[in-house]
Amino acid sequence: MGIKFGSFNEICETAALVICPLVGTEQGIEPTCYSRNVDVGGTLIFQPSTCVVHIAAIIMTIIMILHVRSKYTAVGRKEIVTFFWMYTLIELLAIFLDSGIIPTSSAVYIWFAAIYTGLVAATYACLLINGFVGFQFAEDGTPLSLWGLRISCLVVFAISFFVGAATFKNFAGFNYTKPLGLWIVYILWPLICAIIYIVSQLLLVFRTLDDRWPIGDIVFGTAFFAAAQVLMFGFSITICNAIKHYIDGLFFFTLCMLLSVMMVYKYWDSITREDLEFSVGSKAAVWEVKDPLLAGDGPPMGGAGGFQAPSHYNYSEEDTASNFNGGPPASLVGGVSGGQLYGQGGQGYNPYGGGRGRGYPPNSERGY
Known part of the structure; x- marks a missing residue:
């Protein structure tokens, strides 16, 4: 298939793009071969297999967003999340446009197709800007970085939306028979953004970086992106005829684009390391005490089963009578312990003289 600059004729004859019913002629351009329709409750659903991939893409992207948001201190976290949210919106809108839930004959299809065109261009712009976040031209996560990204994406969206709507409606000098502006924002602009992003990340x-493993993620992501374009624009008709219209090139295009977006996440995750000092995680940190004062080799305190006392607590030379070093129990009164006074066979100190006698109560032989 030959692709002419500024023309959708060959492209739309090969692949059933969202904008194809709105360009070329008043009735649009019909693809040579496309996926079978499915009747669901009296409603024809176009591209059913592709819609399944769209749903899977939304689920996978939400999972990636949750993983990115869990890395609280990673570089470019908020910027890359913006890209994934925009990709999610594209996939959500594509479900309604590819499946025919919003019919091409409907008056609102033009406006949804224009929104879709703007989202595609803005998402690639977001990817392009994310490619420069790692160079720290502006500190990531700051208002300058975030609002610069948002405003840039909004400007690209507005321009692309206007070009799409003007082309579909034939006003402001745009014409659907010669959709040069639409071709630039829909075909050429995404290709330029992808190439610049790949080169910048390399x-x-x-x-x-000292680690070279992220290059593998870039290579795989580039391979999936290239495969998506080749399978849709080069082999869509061949695939459609070979599989008897069950799927076409759009199915493989959507699947490969999902895989390339997943590799963008994998690459970002591989080059970002969370600052564990300030992170909030689900696993408790393991702290190891390095204080030499708490790592002695003295006798166990508290008798058998007690913890090991430090070496500077060894009283073997100056303490020979305390309970700590194996002596008799200590006392708080008169140097005599309770065990000495009341225990040990009832013998104790006789406060009334006469040497040792029976302990308290006083000797019954002594009167008052």
């Missing part, structure tokens, strides 16, 4: 890895 430079980032080679110049600032």
Whole structure:
């Protein structure tokens, strides 16, 4: 298939894109071969297999967003989350447009297709800007970085939305028979953004990182992105005819684009390391005491089963009578313990003289 600059004729004859019913002619451009429809409750659902991939893409992207948000101190966390949310919106909108839930004959289809066009262009712009976050031209997570990203994406969305709507409605000098502006924002702009992002990340890895493993993520992501374009624009008709219209190139395009987005997440995760000092995690930190004062080799305190006392608590030379070093129990009164006074066979100190006698109560032989 030959692709002409500024023309959707060959592209739409091969692949059933969202904008194809709105360009080329008044009735749009019909693909040569497309996936079978499914009747669900009296409603025809177009591209059913592709819709399943759209749903899977939304689920997987939400999981990736949750994982990114859990890395509280990772570089570029908020910026990359913006990209994933925009990709989720594209997949959600594609379900309604690809499946025919919003019919192409409906008056609102034009506006939803224009919104879809703007989201695609803005999402690639978001990816492009995320490619420069690692270079720290502006500190990530700051208002300058976040609002710069949001405003840039909003500007690209507004321009692309206007170009799409003007082309579909034939006003402001745009025409659906010669959709040059739409071709630039829908076909050329995503390709430029993807190439710049890939090159910038390779430079980032080679110049600032010691680890070379993230290059593998970039290679796989690039391979999936390239495969998506080739399978849809080059082999869609061949696939459709070979599988008897059950699926077409759009199915593999959507699947490969999902895999490439997953590799963007994998690459970002591999080059970011969370600062554990300030992170909030589910696992408790294991603290090891390094104080030498608490790591002695003295006798066990508290008798058998007690903890090991430090060496500077060894009283073997100056303490020979205390309970700590094996002597008799200590006392708080008169140097005599309770065990000495009341125990040991009832013998104790006789406060009334006469040497040793029976302990308290006083000797019954002594009167008052």
